[in-house]
Each structure stands twice: as C-alpha cells, then as structure tokens.
Amino acid sequence: MFDVIPEQPEHAAAIEALLDLSFGPGRYAKTAQRLREGNIAVPELCSVAFCGEGENRRTVGSLRFWPVMLGSRPGLMLGPLAVEPALRSKGCGIRMMDLALAEAKRLGYKLVILVGDMPYYTKVGFGPVAPGKLTMPGPVDPARFLYRELDIGAFTNVHGAVTKPDANVDFEALLACAD
Ligand SMILES: CC(C)(COP(=O)(O)OP(=O)(O)OC[C@H]1O[C@@H](n2cnc3c(N)ncnc32)[C@H](O)[C@@H]1OP(=O)(O)O)[C@@H](O)C(=O)NCCC(=O)NCCS
Numbered sequence: 001m002f003d004v005i006p007e008q009p010e011h012a013a014a015i016e017a018l019l020d021l022s023f024g025p026g027r028y029a030k031t032a033q034r035l036r037e038g039n040i041a042v043p044e045l046c047s048v049a050f051c052g053e054g055e056n057r058r059t060v061g062s063l064r065f066w067p068v069m070l071g072s073r074p075g076l077m078l079g080p081l082a083v084e085p086a087l088r089s090k091g092c093g094i095r096m097m098d099l100a101l102a103e104a105k106r107l108g109y110k111l112v113i114l115v116g117d118m119p120y121y122t123k124v125g126f127g128p129v130a131p132g133k134l135t136m137p138g139p140v141d142p143a144r145f146l147y148r149e150l151d152i153g154a155f156t157n158v159h160g161a162v163t164k165p166d167a168n169v170d171f172e173a174l175l176a177c178a179d
Contacts, residue, residue, distance in 0.1 A: 002061065002092045004099055007046040014059035015048065022082035031138035032115045035077055039066050039164045042076065044107060045100050049083070049092050060084040063096040065104065067171050068113065070134060071160025074174045075111035076104060097124045101150065108175050110154035113147045113162065121146050135161050154178075 007015070019027060027033065042065045049061030061084070066077045078100075083092045101124065104112065114121060115136070118128065126146040136145065149155050165171045 001090060002049045002051055002087075002095060004047050004049050004061070004096055006043070007041075007048050007062070007064070011048045011059055011062075015062040018059065018062050018082050018084060019080055021085070023080065027080065030115070031136050031140050032077065032079055034137045035068055035162065035164055036066055039068075041066055042104075045076070045104055047096055047100055049096055051084075051087060060087050061092045061096055063093075063100055065100065065112075067165050069161075069163045069165055070111060070113065070158050073111065073154075073158050074109075074165070074171055074178055075113060075158075076109050077162075078112050078114040079116065081116075093120075094123055101125075101148070105150040108178075110151035110178060111147060111149060111158065113145070115140055115144050116146065118143060118146060121148075124148070133159050137162065 045065040047061075047063050048059050050057055051060040052058055061082065063081045064079065068075050068077045078097070081093055081096065101112065112126075113129065113134070114126065118126070126148045128143065129145045129147050131142055134145070147155055165174075
C-alpha cells in the first residue's frame, strides 16, 4: 500500500504541508526543534511514504533523523514522523521507522533518541531515558523522552547534554570510532 523512498528536495513542500497538518504551528516551539534549527538532517535516513497511482499518487508520510551529540557520543534524533490522517493505523509509521532504523544500524549509528508518545514508540523498541542521564536544551516531559540502542549496551555510559554537533567536528569520524 505504501512506497517508502528516500526524501528528495522536491518533496519539501508536501512534507511541510503534512507537518503543518499533523502538528500545527506549535511544532516550532518544541524543544526538539532547538536541535533541528541550524542542523542538517541525515539524508540517507530521511524518507517519505507515497500512496496511490497516477494522478492520485501523493506524499502521505514523512520521517526525518538528525545528528546529535549525547554527551560526548554521536547519535541520532528521530522526528518528526507524520502520516496523513486518512491513512493512519495502516502500518505506515512503523514501516518507515523499521526501514530507517535498520539502515541507521547498517550505517554505524548506535543510539537514537526522540521525544514522543511512549505507547507508540515502544512498538519499535524505544524506552524511557533514565531521569538525569541526558538533558535536552529545553523542557521535556520525562515520560516522552525516549531512546533506543541499535548496538546493545551503547547507552550504558552515555550521559550529559544533548546538543547539535559542532560544525567543526567531523561527525562521521566520531561515529566511526564510537565504542
Ligand atoms: C503517530 C503517527 C505517526 C502514527 O502513524 P501511523 O502510520 O498511523 O502508525 P502505524 O499504523 O504504524 O501504527 C499504528 C498503531 O500505533 C498506535 N498508535 C498510533 N499513534 C499512537 C500514539 N500517539 N500513541 C499510542 N499508540 C499510537 C495505533 O493505535 C496502532 O496500534 P495497533 O497496531 O495496535 O492498532 C500518526 O498517527 C501521526 O502522524 N500523528 C500525528 C503526528 C504525531 O503525533 N507524530 C508523532 C509524534 S509523537
């Protein structure tokens, strides 16, 4: 029912419309947004879902990932994830995340965080970040601050502030030597 493909520049307008519809203007005030502004999403992991044939074919889902530092360790932040209202609860969101998380692991990422509804994200292996372990650059409901290890044990010694990667730091190199 859904084709999931890598996000391309020409999808931008449809994605913005979907995000406006799904989150409203409040999306720019979220703490996670502080980690997106001035950051560059990971192109290999951002995807869109398409549905329909011919002139009915349209963008119905969007998922993005961002590079972040978790204390001194490189990681990813998942989100936003949005699916067109009429096509929700048909497996699109979970499928997009399963595909992207498998690709993230293949690319060498070990940790993913997000801020979102725990009952949903536990379906793809996320759990709550222990209080005090990581701090976000603004207020976050602790029950919605979640992580997933792509490499077992990768979260054990992680602590500190969640930040955008420094522009002068070679994030790929950090990723390659992260334990
Ligand atoms: C959240 C969202 C991306 C889910 O996408 P989707 O394609 O409908 O989800 P899926 O079909 O893959 O999964 C559906 C399952 O997740 C559950 N689910 C969906 N959203 C949920 C939520 N917020 N909390 C708990 N469970 C949720 C459904 O009940 C369904 O459960 P079931 O399989 O037991 O019936 C979509 O509802 C959406 O775009 N919402 C508005 C934007 C948003 O809130 N994004 C996520 C930020 S937390």
